[in-house]
Amino acid sequence: MPEEIPLLPAGFFSEIVHSGVTDIARSVARALFGDDIPHDELARIVTDALNFEIPLVRVEEGLYALELFHGPTFAFKDVGARFMARMLSYFVQQQGQEGVTVLVATSGDTGSAVANGFLGVEGIRVFVLYPSGKVSDIQEAQFTTLGRNIVAVEIDGTFDDCQALVKSAFMDEELNRQLNLTSANSINVARFLPQSFYYFHAFAQLARLGISREVIISVPSGNLGNLTAGLFAKRMGLPIKRFIAANNRNDVFWEYLQSGRYLPRPSVQTIANAMDVGSPSNFDRILDLYSYSHEAISSDISGYRFSDGEIESVIKRVHKESGYLLDPHGACAYLALKESKRAGETGIFLATAHPAKFKESVERCIGEEIEIPEGLAAFMKKNRETIQLPSDFGSFRKALINLS
Numbered sequence: 413m414p415e416e417i418p419l420l421p422a423g424f425f426s427e428i429v430h431s432g433v434t435d436i437a438r439s440v441a442r443a444l445f446g447d448d449i450p451h452d453e454l455a456r457i458v459t460d461a462l463n464f465e466i467p468l469v470r471v472e473e474g475l476y477a478l479e480l481f482h483g484p485t486f487a488f489k490d491v492g493a494r495f496m497a498r499m500l501s502y503f504v505q506q507q508g509q510e511g512v513t514v515l516v517a518t519s520g521d522t523g524s525a526v527a528n529g530f531l532g533v534e535g536i537r538v539f540v541l542y543p544s545g546k547v548s549d550i551q552e553a554q555f556t557t558l559g560r561n562i563v564a565v566e567i568d569g570t571f572d573d574c575q576a577l578v579k580s581a582f583m584d585e586e587l588n589r590q591l592n593l594t595s596a597n598s599i600n601v602a603r604f605l606p607q608s609f610y611y612f613h614a615f616a617q618l619a620r621l622g623i624s625r626e627v628i629i630s631v632p633s634g635n636l637g638n639l640t641a642g643l644f645a646k647r648m649g650l651p652i653k654r655f656i657a658a659n660n661r662n663d664v665f666w667e668y669l670q671s672g673r674y675l676p677r678p679s680v681q682t683i684a685n686a687m688d689v690g691s692p693s694n695f696d697r698i699l700d701l702y703s704y705s706h707e708a709i710s711s712d713i714s715g716y717r718f719s720d721g722e723i724e725s726v727i728k729r730v731h732k733e734s735g736y737l738l739d740p741h742g743a744c745a746y747l748a749l750k751e752s753k754r755a756g757e758t759g760i761f762l763a764t765a766h767p768a769k770f771k772e773s774v775e776r777c778i779g780e781e782i783e784i785p786e787g788l789a790a791f792m793k794k795n796r797e798t799i800q801l802p803s804d805f806g807s808f809r810k811a812l813i814n815l816s
């Protein structure tokens with residue numbers, strides 16, 4: 413947690429309606445990180461990290477999608493990963509560090525966002541560990557085709573094995589000293605906080621349409637990083653009436669909201685697989701933000717959970733009725749918003765991934781083929797390179813040293 417969460421000045425909110433995404437993000441970043449880095453450097457980092465559109469699209473009366481998937485890997489994690497990469501690069505240069513090694517374990521989307529965020533960043537080398545045969549074809553293409561400072565490591569094991577290898581590496585003091593290890597998961601503040609920028613931007617876009625009261629926002633949730641960033645935005649003064657946490661069948665947070673009981677458990681596989689998390693790593697941040705009050709948390713956040721069947725049928729129905737194509741994660745958030753929204757409220761749901769990233773599932777729902785955007789198709793045409801390793805730490809350690 414940051415030591416303090418700054419309140420943004422009233423002037424910022426009265427101007428927000430005239431401001432573009434980079435101006436908004438610069439002001440928010442300055443309030444959050446302004447003591448640690450010169451303002452012009454920070455402004456440059458923000459501009460560079462957010463160089464793609466984040467449109468608010470009307471889906472139906474009173475209900476909008478905030479499309480967070482127009483970045484290089486077609487999912488919202490690009491925002492945090494690109495910002496973090498540029499921040500880290502700045503500090504590495506400032507401190508004249510020789511070389512820094514980023515380790516990231518991925519079940520798919522995190523690896524592609526982090527790898528693309530760090531691609532070509534000087535002085536930093538990234539190892540992406542992924543479970544062999546358990547990430548989708550498109551996801552694999554997004555981190556195995558990059559080369560340069562990005563190394564893809566295919567582990568003969570599960571995602572948990574990859575995560576365990578990364579944890580063992582962080583515990584190995586000698587390895588840490590030798591390689592300057594750093595993590596790139598949403599537990600890292602520089603990756604998770606920038607996600608607050610687009611909540612302000614969404615609000616500004618609604619305000620331009622004359623809507624600035626009774627706004628509620630629905631967030632498809634797994635590790636709860638995205639939702640927590642929204643709660644930070646609210647704490648910084650953004651007038652959001654209520655948040656909605658949308659879960660798939662991995663519903664530990666939903667259960668906590670209902671009952672006050674928090675029972676982490678192993679995840680189960682669903683169609684919205686980037687939300688298949690059984691022990692969300694940002695849950696403690698939410699507790700801390702609300703001083704451990706279940707009452708305060710459940711009055712700011714309502715929870716919903718959906719089965720694969722419900723997700724599939726809403727993708728089909730919305731496509732048929734309005735022509736809007738949801739991905740399975742956005743679909744969860746849309747459905748939660750539909751159930752939660754009362755008369756007089758305006759709702760935004762976060763569309764976190766491009767539907768083409770989940771091509772097979774989405775096509776099965778709507779019964780027709782969908783087009784793959786050019787940027788996504790480009791990954792598929794390139795040569796893939798990976799280093800294959802068994803899941804024991806000794807082999808991984810040796811490979812890390814040899815490759816660095």
Ligand SMILES: *Cc1c(COP(=O)(O)O)cnc(C)c1O
Nearest residue numbers: 634635636637638686741764765
């Ligand atoms: C990571 C991810 C989520 C879940 O976000 P959290 O911050 O982990 O709650 C939702 N949708 C997509 C497409 C993702 O990649």
